[in-house]
Amino acid sequence: MEKFTVLEGVAAPMRVINVDTDMIIPKQYLKTIKRTGLGKGLFSEQRYKDDGSENPDFVLNKPAYRKSKILVAGDNFGCGSSREHAPWALADYGIRCVISTAFGDIFYNNCFKNGLLPIRVSPEDLEKLFDDAERGANSTLTVDLEKQEIRGPDGGVVKFEIDPFRKHCLLNGLDDIGLTQQKQGKIASYEQKTHEARPWA
Template sequence: MEPFTRLDAKSAPLPLANIDTDQIIPKQFLKTVERAGLAKGLFYDLRFDEQGVEKPDFVLNRPEYKGAGVLVTGDNFGCGSSREHAPWALMDFGVKAVISTSFADIFYNNCFQNGLLPVVLKAEEVAQLMDEARGGNHVVSIDLETQRVTSPSGKVFAFEIDPQRKQKMLLGLDAIGETLTAARSIDTYEMKRALAQPWLEEA
């Protein structure tokens, strides 16, 4: 997992509430455990028509939002079933942060495990970012160290984040990476156990 420190990227407005994980990545794209390639399924039913042709009016298909790294969304983003494929698909598409007033708990947790930053702001702040994202300048800055979001016009919004999650994001540590930081202690424990209880090693 790559460290997340600061992001300066285009923002795309998606003013829809209760976007569930099946809308983020429909079930037909869940047959793989590979993270690469999932971008093709992201918001598939919103991005494409029944013939698989891009809908030109969907925000992520519009030229001015191509390459957007920040998604500004409505309430309760990521509700529905638990799918790690949802943050995988967003990140494979190039989205590195999602800003909303609220997230479903399981999706919120999965984001941190995969390096996607979910930012919770007040309703009026999200509305401000939505409005500015519709303008000519879409670039938003997110500084995780200072916990600040800076809008295209320069307005600054503070956000809260669990200190432990923040530290792991800054260091680029998922659950496995966090465990490996204690590798030396784990090795020492296993050596001591092998000496004290050698019969456990026989199997």
């Protein structure tokens, strides 16, 4: 898993509450178990018209936000059904951080397992970040995980809380497999002792 240390990039404002996982990645894209290629389906029902052309009114289709790495979103982002494809689609598109006042629990947990940082902030701080994100090409934010702060284009700072274990995993690029591999020496030692004690097993 890619490490998350400091992320600097354009933040796209999405002033929509209760964005569920079906809106993030509609059901027709769930046939694959690959983590790549899902970026094209991200918010597809909002990004594209019925004829397949782009919807110019959708934020990620606006020139200033096409390469956004951060999403500033309304309350209760990622609610709805459990689908790991939602963080996969965000990551494949290039978004590594989502900022909101609240998240759906399963989506929130899935983000950490896939190298995305979901940040909870107060409604007041979210409003400040929306103001920053609505500056178009000048809406660059810097997310510093080690310092647990978001720095705005004018030097304003928003602090955030995060579970220390999840912070450690993101900083070191450790998903569940990576955490297990850290214990490879102990696992090998245990298996060797078990084989010596019970060679028939």
